[in-house]
Amino acid sequence: MADYIDALVDAAADGDGVSLDGLHVARTGDGYRLETPSAERDGLSESALSDALSDFDEYATNWFFWSRVVGESSPQRRAFLRWVEGADAEDQSVPARYDALRDGIEREWGQLHVTVTLDDDGQRHYELRHVNEADREHDDLDTYHEPLAARQLATYDEKGRYRPLKSGNNLAGGWVFPDLDGRDLVETVETFYPASVPNWYREREGTLDVEHWVDTIGRQTGMYSVVKTWNRGDGHEHVDWVAESCCDDSQCVKRREWQYDDETDLDVDGGDGAFPCREPCSLVIAASRKWTRLEGENTQTYEFELTPSEKEQLEAIVDAVADDRTDDIREADVYEGANRYRARFLRAKLFDDDGNLCGVPTEDES
Amino acid sequence: MQALVIVAHGSHLNPDSSTPTYDHADTIREVGAFDEVRTGFWKEEPSIREVLRTVESDEVYVVPLFISEGYFTEQVIPRELRLDGWDVADWDSDGLSATHVTLPAGDVPEKTVHYCGPVGTHEAMTDVIVRRAESVTEDPDVGDGFGLAVVGHGTERNENSAKAIEYHAQRVRDMDRFDEVQALYMDEDPEVDDVTDYFDADDIVVVPLFVADGFHTQEDIPEDMGLTDDYRTGYDVPTEVDGHRIWYAGAVGTEGLMADVVLERAADAGADIGDALEVVRERTRKTPMAGD
Structure with missing residues (x-):
């Protein structure tokens, strides 16, 4: 019997049993009960349960992958990996999802393109490459396997210029991570876009700590405290210009969620990025310091x-x-x-x- | 689980600024002393504001890759980490003696954060300065016939900066290894411009106490000392200036042994690092020991 079925039977014997993605297995008064969206079986002995699970192999390997391989130790990693393959879509059964996984399910994350596929044991394999190179042959791309290799790939743009902003819309291509496991996928994604997964996860959970322009510049000290003086109680047009300059989708792949303050939205769009921007970044603050000085000048004719x-x-x-x-x-x-x-x-x-x-x-x- | 988080300044303009931080993080990651090793930056990403949420471990040791106590270690980093109840008085420091405090952080209330003093003021930093001298001269026994200059900013921006320079210069002097040891500064006397005035020794190793190579260590100091008229054309190591040979080492923070100081800081704060210190000291040695 496959290890994953043994593990599932063991788990079913404990407490409330097993419940995931439409599969429910639990011990009842007269043996085990197995339920999927398409079948119900009651009164199963342990060996009968094992046999029955073999008929629902995809449910069993799916349970094993999410329960034993990915686990619960990092809720944000688990949530991200489930999002990648659309595991939380309520209208799709595990067999339908497995069909899609065999063909490859694709997702975009900033300028990253993720493809998740499945092997015979239900293990997921993740491929990561530049979104503009989704159709390129592997042989045309440099191959990497270590998540930290992304650090160098993220440092320079296509023209060899330093990228001061990891989420800048200027990630260079030419590379592929052909076969990452779930943990390494998240590590690699987090190396390209640091803190993007935790911030996205907090947003989904409704706990993202958005800090608006007024709050963020309010806590600046030292050479950046001068930015506070740029707000002169006469509207937020200047911050609209900042956001239009720096935060537009053409410049940064994050979706700007911060506004002028709690009650005042900026007039420019925050963009369509997959993951949120929770406060003005250090680049925006540094540029705003310069603009604060420049905008202190009077116009002349x-x-x-x-x-x-x-x-x-x-x-x-x-x-x-x-x-x-x-x-x-x-x-x-x-x-x-x-x-x-x-x-x-x-x-x-x-x-x-x-x-x-x-x-x-x-x-x-x- | 325990995590190490190295926080550093970083740069919007210079890709080399974060290189030492990444290098030391990699060294420590390889010895496996921590379940996780993360980096956070003032000017790069993840920001210090968001770095704690990238960590899974419940015990987090934060080590600032800064040279001296001051504005960043006392104000900016604790504020950005959202350390609850942070009070610089808890460090009870004379400008050199901050070790660590243990506090919760508002961003990750379920974790315990051990916020450590900067690497630059740790006594182990003295060994890095000496190791840097060994590396640049490619001599594991360098000292006899050599002078050593430790170079810092000076007090213009931070009085503790000069304290750290003096502290390490005195500790190297106490080793009785180099013929002469002198603390020099960029913006006050004794100035690095006049380096040859302060030494009798023919050979002088110059080690700037900076975390990363950048404008000061690559442009200012080499030109000020007369190693080159134009930093873009480079300079030899050693370069002859006024009858002395100047062995200019570049930023001490690029020396591999800096990883040892990061580990020392975390261990002082209670991290369980096993034999990582011994392993790192050996792995980061570029010059073979006598007899090797």
């Missing part, structure tokens, strides 16, 4: 003379930088305002020797 195309070109340059497109603009594509030669022409024509646009000094010299 400058007079520049630009052709309509020059005005549009300046706008195109800002757009290209903001969307990180400057490297994508071809060297000879002089039709793009943010093309290097176009920008150099603009500088040659409009800047004086001190770098002033149209020769207009930044500070009033009169």
Whole structure:
């Protein structure tokens, strides 16, 4: 008899018996009772129960996997792994889920693509790769097996630039973890996106400790305490701009749940990320410190003379930088305002020797 | 179950800032002294705010990978960890003597958190400075004929910073191993710029007491000492300056033996680490012992 059936029979003999995903086995007055959504059997001896369970092999291996392999030691790991294969969907039986698992069930987590499959013993196997490479052959990708290998993969973007934000929407590809077990899958996911699983789990449990802008900047001290002075009781437009700059889905894969304060939502969308962002991150705080200083300046009226195309070109340059497109603009594509030669022409024509646009000094010299 | 959590500063700009933290965490993970080893950062992720929720164990030892007691160890880290009832007076420290406190943390009320003093003020740090000198000279017996300079920020930002430098300089001096030992500073006298003025020895090992290599250790100090006019062009080890050979070691925190100090901090706070200290001391040695 398979080990998992022995384990199940042992568990059924204890206390309230076994109950998971539609399988119920318990000891009653006249032997064991076995129940699945499609069958009920009563009055079974221990050996008859073992035989009967063989007819419900998928329920038995499913129980074994969740009870003995994954276990309850980490509720957040268990919840995440169940989410990956849709185990908590009430409208799907274990046999139907097993059919899907044999083909592979796919999930996305930020820029990660997880595929869970099944072997003959009901063990799950997890494959992890970049979401943009879901269809690429294994041979085209570098293979990794250790969760901590993700640390290096997460450090630099596709162009070799340092990624200061692990949840930045710029994870480089080219790699695959072809066969992780459940524990290592969660470790690897947590290395790519630290604390994403516990925060997601707390959100599901209704205990996520969202800290809004006002609370988070309120506890800053030292060089960051200045950010408090940016709130001047005149609305939250400045925080809308921060969120639009830093927290948009194009920049960060977390779903922003923090708002201006408890009672005031920001006007920009928090995004569609799989896992939540519970407070302004250190990057937002550091950038906001700079913006606090910059936004303390008063506006001045400058007079520049630009052709309509020059005005549009300046706008195109800002757009290209903001969307990180400057490297994508071809060297000879002089039709793009943010093309290097176009920008150099603009500088040659409009800047004086001190770098002033149209020769207009930044500070009033009169 | 017991977990080790190493907390460090990290950087938005410099990928090397967190490297020593990860390296020491890996070293300790490999010896298996803890069921879990995690890292948390002020500027990277997981943030110190969220690191405790990544831990499964019920006993958590938090060791700050910082050089001195001060703003980060006394204010920022306890606040971000949400240590309930934290009072810096509980450390009862003279600026060098913080060991640990045991407190609950609001973020994970079911766990016990042992919050340790920084690695930089632990007496075992002195051995790391000496090991760093051995590594950079590739001589396990370095000392005779050599001077050793321990370099720190100075007191401009934190008076305890200089205390840690003086403390370790004195302890190395007491070993009677190097011909001369001198504490030097970046922003006050005696200044690292004038390093050769403070030594008679031909050979001087210079060890900056910093956690990670970055702007100060890779750019400022090499240029200030005259190892190079432009840090981008690099420098030799040793480099001849004013008739002395300067063996510049870079940040002491990159030395593998730092993992030993992290373990010492946790063990002092009650962690059961078995023979991990002995194993780490041997595994992190780059220079063979005499007779090996």
